[in-house]
Amino acid sequence: MKKKFPISTDAREYLEALLEEAGMSIVPPEIREEMLIELARKLDAKLTLAALSSMPDEKVRVFADLLASKEHVSKVTSFINKNVPNVEKIYAQALVEFRTAYMARTMQAGSQVVIAQ
Secondary structure (H helix, E strand, O other): OOOOOOOOOHHHHHHHHHHHOOHHOOHHHHHHHHHHHHHHHHHHHHHHHHHHHHHHHHHHHHHHHHHOOOOOOHHHHHHHHOOOOOOOHHHHHHHHHHHHHHHHHHHHHHHHHHHOO
């Protein structure tokens, strides 16, 4: 069994809306929850990478140590907010890129299903 992945309320709402937009409302709830968790993992990685790539070089090692220490997410968030200039704008762009990539993959997979029929 996979370890439970913590999903914030905001992330859950965003990802549920994304799944809905992609036409996944017909998926059974337990599978939809698995999809949501997998998307949350990917979104977390996308946002972390976006923050990391915009972080001043002298803060990168400190950030890596913070992540490795498994500190509470609030400490990681606080560190990012303090050390990444324009973090809201960076996250907004990352969310747009995430949505665009997900929808493109979903549309491509959907068209392959239609072609196969």
